[in-house]
Amino acid sequence: GAVVSQHPSWVICKSGTSVKIECRSLDFQATTMFWYRQFPKQSLMLMATSNEGSKATYEQGVEKDKFLINHASLTLSTLTVTSAHPEDSSFYICSARRSGSSSGELFFGEGSRLTVL
Amino acid sequence: GENVEQHPSTLSVQEGDSAVIKCTYSDSASNYFPWYKQELGKRPQLIIDIRSNVGEKKDQRIAVTLNKTAKHFSLHITETQPEDSAVYFCAASSGGSTLTFGKGTMLLVSP
Numbered sequence: 001g002a003v004v005s006q007h008p009s010w011v012i013c014k015s016g017t018s019v020k021i022e023c024r025s026l027d028f029q030a031t032t033m034f035w036y037r038q039f040p041k042q043s044l045m046l047m048a049t050s051n052e053g054s055k056a057t058y059e060q061g062v063e064k065d066k067f068l069i070n071h072a073s074l075t076l077s078t079l080t081v082t083s084a085h086p087e088d089s090s091f092y093i094c095s096a097r098r099s100g101s102s103s104g105e106l107f108f109g110e111g112s113r114l115t116v117l
Numbered sequence: 118g119e120n121v122e123q124h125p126s127t128l129s130v131q132e133g134d135s136a137v138i139k140c141t142y143s144d145s146a147s148n149y150f151p152w153y154k155q156e157l158g159k160r161p162q163l164i165i166d167i168r169s170n171v172g173e174k175k176d177q178r179i180a181v182t183l184n185k186t187a188k189h190f191s192l193h194i195t196e197t198q199p200e201d202s203a204v205y206f207c208a209a210s211s212g213g214s215t216l217t218f219g220k221g222t223m224l225l226v227s228p
Contacts, residue, residue, distance in 0.1 A: 034215065043206060043220045044161070093160060104149035104210045108160040 002028050004096050006109030013084055014117055020080045021112045023094030029074035030096035034106065035067075038091040050077040074099060084116040119144040121209050123219025131227055136197050138222045140207035141189040147209040150183060150190045151216070155204045164205075165192070197226045 003026040013019050023033055031052050036044040048069050049057040056069035066088075068080040077096075081088055091113050095106040120143040130136050142150075148169035153161035167174045167181045167190065174181050178197075183190040194201055204223050208216040 041223075043218045046215060046217075049215060091158075104214075104216070105151065105163065105166065106216060108162075110160050111158070113158070 002096075002098060002107040004030075004094065004107045004109040006094055006112055008112055009110055010113040010115075012115045012117065015085055016083055018080055018082045019084055019114060020078055021092055021094075021114075023077045023079070023096070023109050025075045025096045025098075025107070028096075029099040030077075031074060031099040033071060033077040033094055033096045035069060035077075035079050036093045036095070038093060038111075040091075044093060047079075052077075081114065084114070086116045089114055089116045119147060119209055119211070119217040121207060121217050121219045123207050123222060125222060126220065127223045127225070129225045129227065130197050132197060132199060134197055136192075136194045136201070136224055136226075138192045138205055138207070138224075139189060140191070140209075140219050141187075142209040142217075143188065144209070144211060145185075145188065146211040149210045150181070151208050152179075152181060152192050153206045153208065153218075155206065155221075157203075161206060194224075197224075199226050199228050202226045 005024045007022045033050040035047045038044050047062045050069045050071040052071045058064045071077040093111040094109040123140045151166035154164045155161040165179050165181050167183050178195045180193040202225050204221045206221050207219040210216045
């Protein structure tokens with residue numbers, strides 16, 4: 001099966017600091033990865049689409065300078081929350097689509113719970 | 118863009134009963150409809166999916182039906198068990214584009 005690993009699974013940081021979350025496809029290449037944010041008892045909200053070797057595409061209302069995305073290889077995308085504030089506390093989940101696949105199937109990471117004090 | 122509506126938001130059933138969750142979508146070009154199960158604090162897990170070239174798909178106690186004309190699809194769980202309790206999300210996409218998720222249904226199966 002296709003495995004996506006996300007790290008760290010949880011992180012606590014002070015307000016004003018930056019936090020980096022990694023999303024890795026372990027046994028397949030992923031040209032495209034997606035970053036979601038999920039608040040308690042709510043659905044997954046797409047933040048951005050990460051494309052290997054190019055700039056990420058951000059959804060409306062998502063600040064690209066605050067949520068920096070880098071997809072430097074076919075197996076790794078990173079999300080950096082810059083100058084984090086308590087309102088950034090949330091569950092962040094990545095997903096990946098196998099390169100060359102037109103099926104639409106996504107494989108999700110375990111999620112990263114961010115708490116900003 | 119695509120808009121996916123999901124109902125109900127919560128569903129309580131007794132163990133052994135059936136559960137049905139319904140979704141509608143707006144983009145007639147959508148051709149891929151997965152269903153995910155998410156337990157608290159964990160990643161969404163794909164439980165079943167259907168493509169627009171079929172009307173129904175079944176996998177043991179889980180089935181999904183698709184009505185392209187009406188643009189709605191449903192998840193059916195028979196003989197529910199307490200371990201089926203979770204949040205279920207429907208989603209839709211077209212041509213390998215991004216998935217649009219419904220708002221989720223919290224299913225509670227009581228023993």
